[in-house]
Amino acid sequence: MSLSGPKKTVLQTVSVVVLMGGLAWASVPFYDWFCRVTGFGGVTGVSDVAPDEILDQTIKIRFDASLNEGMGWEFKPLVREMEIRIGETGLAFYEAYNPTDRPIAGQASYNVTPYQAGYFFDKIECFCFTEQVLQPGERVEMPVSFYVDPEIVNDRDGKFVHTITLSYTFYEIDLPEGVAALDQATKSNLN
Numbered sequence: 001m002s003l004s005g006p007k008k009t010v011l012q013t014v015s016v017v018v019l020m021g022g023l024a025w026a027s028v029p030f031y032d033w034f035c036r037v038t039g040f041g042g043v044t045g046v047s048d049v050a051p052d053e054i055l056d057q058t059i060k061i062r063f064d065a066s067l068n069e070g071m072g073w074e075f076k077p078l079v080r081e082m083e084i085r086i087g088e089t090g091l092a093f094y095e096a097y098n099p100t101d102r103p104i105a106g107q108a109s110y111n112v113t114p115y116q117a118g119y120f121f122d123k124i125e126c127f128c129f130t131e132q133v134l135q136p137g138e139r140v141e142m143p144v145s146f147y148v149d150p151e152i153v154n155d156r157d158g159k160f161v162h163t164i165t166l167s168y169t170f171y172e173i174d175l176p177e178g179v180a181a182l183d184q185a186t187k188s189n190l191n
Helices: 005-038 115-120 150-154 177-190
Strands: 058-067 074-077 081-085 090-097 104-113 121-126 132-134 139-148 163-173
Touching (some): 115 150, 139 163
Antiparallel strands (some): 058 081
């Protein structure tokens, strides 16, 4: 049975719409995977342990912090830069403060520059892996543990990198259900 005329056109149009919808749906996880594998766009790696090899060569790490528009926190690195040996585990702290009268949940997005360093910059532990909730007036210090993979010195572009900037941007997210219910109950008791 062959389709002709308007039925064939409708079937082709529906097929194109379904195909394009499927590609759009798959593009976000594929792009995320691609960035993590290649370090594209300054996306960093994640590791359980630092490498065995620590080089005598050092690299400077700079720390940057910003807030998404409307985020009620104050947020900053406690140290603006440090110099570590390549392969050595570094530990830095960021400080977040909630000056408001309500709990605020936040999630940090991050990247490194120059972008070609993303493939060689690995985090062992980071506050950015989970959402953070700060109560009114709460101030916290949040650690990030990292290293620069020694393979950077053998990379065609990486070997020219002498400074890496690690940047975080915090944005507000919905409060977790339990925290939101507790906040609502507290407000009800005050009224």
